[in-house]
Amino acid sequence: AQSVTQLDSQVPVFEEAPVELRCNYSSSVSVYLFWYVQYPNQGLQLLLKYLSGSTLVKGINGFEAEFNKSQTSFHLRKPSVHISDTAEYFCAVSDWGRGSTLGRLYFGRGTQLTVWP
Amino acid sequence: DAGITQSPRYKITETGRQVTLMCHQTWSHSYMFWYRQDLGHGLRLIYYSAAADITDKGEVPDGYVVSRSKTENFPLTLESATRSQTSVYFCASSGQGNYGYTFGSGTRLTVV
Numbered sequence: 001a002q003s004v005t006q007l008d009s010q011v012p013v014f015e016e017a018p019v020e021l022r023c024n025y026s027s028s029v030s031v032y033l034f035w036y037v038q039y040p041n042q043g044l045q046l047l048l049k050y051l052s053g054s055t056l057v058k059g060i061n062g063f064e065a066e067f068n069k070s071q072t073s074f075h076l077r078k079p080s081v082h083i084s085d086t087a088e089y090f091c092a093v094s095d096w097g098r099g100s101t102l103g104r105l106y107f108g109r110g111t112q113l114t115v116w117p
Numbered sequence: 118d119a120g121i122t123q124s125p126r127y128k129i130t131e132t133g134r135q136v137t138l139m140c141h142q143t144w145s146h147s148y149m150f151w152y153r154q155d156l157g158h159g160l161r162l163i164y165y166s167a168a169a170d171i172t173d174k175g176e177v178p179d180g181y182v183v184s185r186s187k188t189e190n191f192p193l194t195l196e197s198a199t200r201s202q203t204s205v206y207f208c209a210s211s212g213q214g215n216y217g218y219t220f221g222s223g224t225r226l227t228v229v
Contacts, residue, residue: 034217036220041223042222042223043207043220043221043222043223044160044207044209044218044220045220046217046218046219049217090159090160104150104162104165104175105217105218107159107160108159109157109158109159110159
């Protein structure tokens with residue numbers, strides 16, 4: 001089974017500041033990687049995903065993430081955050097097509113991003 | 118409307134009662150999943166299904182039952198609700214290739 005570690009449970013930041021949410025995963029094989037965002041009282045929404053190709057992935061709302069295979073990391077970044085970015089962010093890894101017949105997602109425990117004015 | 122729909126959005130039930138949470142998707146996705154979300158635990162997989170009539174246990178299946186007679190529906194039943202099953206439940210679906218799940222809006226269940 002895969003495991004995903006989100007290194008910070010809470011990240012407070014001021015509006016217009018840059019932010020990085022860290023994610024590490026444990027895997028010795030190729031994986032697919034995802035970031036989801038959850039706004040209060042809502043379901044999870046896909047922000048971006050890495051399947052193959054360029055290691056820098058751009059997503060919605062100005063977020064991007066960089067896949068680093070040697071460090072088994074997939075950190076999420078935004079150069080300038082807005083108050084509306086306040087939400088919980090989940091990193092997830094899938095082992096689809098790598099010996100798994102299901103391709104289930106393994107989630108980290110989440111990082112609460114709070115943007116202050 | 119197209120998408121994945123969960124019902125009810127909120128439910129309060131008493132200990133020992135049976136309760137069923139509904140999940141319906143309109144994409145004909147093969148894969149469907151039930152997660153529960155609790156503070157400090159993140160998302161934990163309860164059950165999943167690869168196709169109609171094919172289901173399997175996830176990390177925390179005890180006390181839950183699922184069925185999938187039709188591709189579009191994946192109900193989750195708590196046979197005898199306990200307070201520890203108070204949680205937010207999310208249904209998700211995925212097509213072939215698993216390019217990410219699509220989640221429903223969740224059901225907030227309180228067992229009193």
